[in-house]
Structures are given as C-alpha cells and as structure tokens.
Amino acid sequence: MARNRSDSPWTWRWRRNPLKRASDVVEAWIVLVTWLLAVVGSVLTGLVTADAVARGLDRQWTERRPVEAVLVGQVPSATSARSDDGRVWAGVRWTTPDGAVHSGRTKVRPGTASDTRVTVWTDQRGRVTAKPLSPGEAGFRSAWTGTLVATGTAAAVFGGGRLARAGLERRRLRQWDEEWARVDTRRGGLTS
Structure with missing residues (x-):
C-alpha cells in the first residue's frame, strides 16, 4: 500500500481522525508552541544577551585608563612565586593628575628592575584593574555568551515541553x- 504525503507521523494530530483524542490535540499544540518558543525565544535571548555583554565590555574602555606606574621594591625572580602566565606580582606606585599617590600590585616579567616604568590600568576609583578586552576578544566573548544563553533557553523550553507531554502521557495511561x-467489571471479573 502506497503512503500518502498526508500520512506523515508528525502531522497526524492535525488531521481529522475518529480515533483522535482531545489529549492528542493538546499534545500537538504543546509541540508546536514548544518549537516556536524554542526557536524565537532562544534567538531573542541570545541576541539580547550578546548585546548586553558587548555594551558592558565596550564600557570598560570608557571606565578604565592606562597609567604610567613605577615598580617599587624587589621584583621576585623567575624561580619564586611564579604565576600561570610566566609573570610575577610586584608592587607599583603612580600619581594621578590631581596629585594623589596610589599604590597597588600588577604582573610583570620576573627579574624586572626596581624603578622601571610600567603601564597599569585603573578604574574610576583609581584601583588597579585588568586591561579592557580588545574589540576582537570582546566580540568573541559576547557572541559566545549569547550562543550559550540561546542554547540554554532552547534546552529549558524543550525540557518544559517534554514535562508537559509526560504529564499528558500519565493522564492518558490513567484514563x-x-x-x-x-x-472488565461489565463482564463480571477483574483482569490481572
């Protein structure tokens, strides 16, 4: 027997069928709404998140300033107190345009001489902070974060749809x- 195009296993709930139950129609709507929410919702949340992350990373360039600082004290050698990127922590001191003297710590190459000038990045309060991300790094981070949020949103929507369908299935089994x-009771006994 040849199959008709309208005999798709995905569309049977939408066609007329005397054996179709109300729960089948509800399940069809749940599947449709789940897919629509997953596609539209994940794209929107991903785009909104990527935009928010990009704006936050762009704001770093306006809130952080490079400052010339001077190394103070002994800079550890390569064999002591080494960090994961090959640099070591050392004390620095700098003066702001208003004449206030600040001090902090930054990473430098091991064995750098004391009184060497280095560039540190400071926030609006004058505290040492990380250098802002480059435009390429910021773009990658915002796109990656948006992708992760979109994927999570789709997974959550599909999980919710699956839970709703599982509830319908339990109800059908009870019925x-x-x-x-x-x-069985009409015939005078119980099946076991």
Missing part, C-alpha cells in the same frame, strides 16, 4: 486504566 477497569 486507559479506568476504561479497562470499567470494561
């Missing part, structure tokens, strides 16, 4: 049990 119990 079938009740129907079988009624059929």
Whole structure:
C-alpha cells in the first residue's frame, strides 16, 4: 500500500481522525508552541544577551585608563612565586593628575628592575584593574555568551515541553486504566 504525503507521523494530530483524542490535540499544540518558543525565544535571548555583554565590555574602555606606574621594591625572580602566565606580582606606585599617590600590585616579567616604568590600568576609583578586552576578544566573548544563553533557553523550553507531554502521557495511561477497569467489571471479573 502506497503512503500518502498526508500520512506523515508528525502531522497526524492535525488531521481529522475518529480515533483522535482531545489529549492528542493538546499534545500537538504543546509541540508546536514548544518549537516556536524554542526557536524565537532562544534567538531573542541570545541576541539580547550578546548585546548586553558587548555594551558592558565596550564600557570598560570608557571606565578604565592606562597609567604610567613605577615598580617599587624587589621584583621576585623567575624561580619564586611564579604565576600561570610566566609573570610575577610586584608592587607599583603612580600619581594621578590631581596629585594623589596610589599604590597597588600588577604582573610583570620576573627579574624586572626596581624603578622601571610600567603601564597599569585603573578604574574610576583609581584601583588597579585588568586591561579592557580588545574589540576582537570582546566580540568573541559576547557572541559566545549569547550562543550559550540561546542554547540554554532552547534546552529549558524543550525540557518544559517534554514535562508537559509526560504529564499528558500519565493522564492518558490513567484514563486507559479506568476504561479497562470499567470494561472488565461489565463482564463480571477483574483482569490481572
């Protein structure tokens, strides 16, 4: 027997069928809404998140300033207190345009001489902070974060749709049990 195009396993809930139950129609709507929410919702949340991250990373360039600082004290050698990127922490001191003297710590190459000038990045309060990300790094980070949020949103929507369908399935099984119990008691016994 040849299959008709309208015999798709995905569309049977939408066609007329005397065996179709109300729960089948509800399940069809749940599947449709789940897919629509997953596609549209994940794209929107991903774009909004990527934009928010990009704006936050762009704001770093306006809130952070490079400052010339001077190394103070002994800079550790390569064999002591080494960090994961090959640089070591050392004390620095700098003066702001208003004449205030600040001090902090930054990473430098091991064995750098004391009184060497280095560039540190400071925030609006004058505290040492990390250098802002380059435009390429910021673009990658915002796109990656948006992708992760979009994926998480889609997973959450599909999970919710699956839970709703599982509830419908439990309800259908209970209804079938009740129907079988009624059929069995009409004949004078219980099936086991």
